[in-house]
Amino acid sequence: MDVTVKILRYNPEVSEDASWESYQVSAEPTDRVLDALHKVKWDLDGSLTFRRSCAHGVCGSDAMRINGKNRLACKTLIKDVNPSQPISVEPIKGLPVLKDLVVDMEPFFDAYRSVMPFLVTSGNEPTRERLQSQTDRERFDDTTKCILCAACTTSCPVYWTDGQYFGPQAIVGAHRFIFDSRDEGTDQRLEILNDKEGVWRCRTTFNCTEACPRGIEVTKAIQEVKRALIFRR
Amino acid sequence: MSLTSIPKPRSTYKAGRSNNFEMNSWLFMRGSGLLLVVLVIGHLFVNLWQGDGIQQIDFAFVAGKWASPFWQIWDLAMLWLAMLHGMNGLRTIINDYASRGGTKFTLKTLLYFATFVTVVLGTLVIFTFDPCIDPASTLEVCTNR
Ligand code: HEM
Ligand code: SF4
Numbered sequence A: 001m002d003v004t005v006k007i008l009r010y011n012p013e014v015s016e017d018a019s020w021e022s023y024q025v026s027a028e029p030t031d032r033v034l035d036a037l038h039k040v041k042w043d044l045d046g047s048l049t050f051r052r053s054c055a056h057g058v059c060g061s062d063a064m065r066i067n068g069k070n071r072l073a074c075k076t077l078i079k080d081v082n083p084s085q086p087i088s089v090e091p092i093k094g095l096p097v098l099k100d101l102v103v104d105m106e107p108f109f110d111a112y113r114s115v116m117p118f119l120v121t122s123g124n125e126p127t128r129e130r131l132q133s134q135t136d137r138e139r140f141d142d143t144t145k146c147i148l149c150a151a152c153t154t155s156c157p158v159y160w161t162d163g164q165y166f167g168p169q170a171i172v173g174a175h176r177f178i179f180d181s182r183d184e185g186t187d188q189r190l191e192i193l194n195d196k197e198g199v200w201r202c203r204t205t206f207n208c209t210e211a212c213p214r215g216i217e218v219t220k221a222i223q224e225v226k227r228a229l230i231f232r233r
Numbered sequence B: 001m002s003l004t005s006i007p008k009p010r011s012t013y014k015a016g017r018s019n020n021f022e023m024n025s026w027l028f029m030r031g032s033g034l035l036l037v038v039l040v041i042g043h044l045f046v047n048l049w050q051g052d053g054i055q056q057i058d059f060a061f062v063a064g065k066w067a068s069p070f071w072q073i074w075d076l077a078m079l080w081l082a083m084l085h086g087m088n089g090l091r092t093i094i095n096d097y098a099s100r101g102g103t104k105f106t107l108k109t110l111l112y113f114a115t116f117v118t119v120v121l122g123t124l125v126i127f128t129f130d131p132c133i134d135p136a137s138t139l140e141v142c143t144n145r
């Protein structure tokens, strides 16, 4: 079948303004939007720029706004985005666009780094691995699935209006360790998220949960961190 | 005790003064919201539904209600909670949408000023209300004095 892909193009070396370009490609209903983008780049216009690496929903590099919703191009089938109409593809919102569909992810990674997304422990290293019961492991299983694609953070209206907010992903990243029984950095992380740019800016919009290509219950994770802050000590 | 201190990772995040202000204001929004549901529905029921409904509201009706400390406290609670809740809600919205520090400061100053004036005037009215302010009043409380 023939589909039209409408892409928001931006090249600061040519023009300060972004503009929509439409491309006709032939695709199977079971192809992914990423395949359509490849066809555009390889056969029609080599200047189209976008990130992708694994092409299988693992690396998190190709989050984009497809028909107005944040998704991974490599996990979105053409048949699921109403191909009888032009399919719109834009960069994710709220991060500076560098070119076409490529955004500057640094502010996003900065927020992630500031919640200390690594195991914090004290005392002597154990000789073998740090053991944990299955129940303890289950407690934070959902938030271990994050692939740092930024679909959630760039779907959040609070983040759109004020990028100072840590954003849902940073809270997911913190949740992963806050509820890990082996970790000892909980107090520090909670203190960071108690900041005025932290969890209290969340307005429970659920955009993040809807956007997450890994199906992580992002809003729930944020609420759990709020609860941990309220009931700590 | 087990609180480890390791250097902060490289980041643009700067810790502000550490306090629970945002948490308390988040809790306040929920608490005051719950109380407001009861207060506002009760208020609407008594004023607009019971008796003659909206036709009954006049000076005498208000005078009658405020003769009782119960309704004074009810209205006072409604005034304070709604004003502080609304103020805090708008503070949140200003934080969201005003990006320049100066704009933020100006809007918040106006907001706090307006809230202060309204709360003070409202409180004053509830407690200094005089049903007999009109010397020609025919209200029972005034004619029986
Ligand atoms: C009737 C009972 C009410 C309930 C249950 C209620 C509940 C809430 C809650 C829970 C929030 C926080 C939302 C969030 O953080 O995501 C909120 C926000 C807000 N409320 Fe109320 N509220 C009530 C009445 C009022 C009244 C009477 C006013 C105006 C005076 C008001 C003005 C606001 C404003 C301006 C916000 C901020 C909106 C935002 O965060 O986008 N509310 N309300
Ligand atoms: S929580 Fe989900 S949407 Fe957000 S960055 Fe991780 S994988 Fe992407």
Ligand code: FES
Residues within 6 Å of the ligand: A051, A052, A053, A054, A055, A056, A057, A058, A059, A060, A061, A062, A063, A072, A073, A074, A075
């Ligand atoms: S290309 Fe790796 S997640 Fe889509």
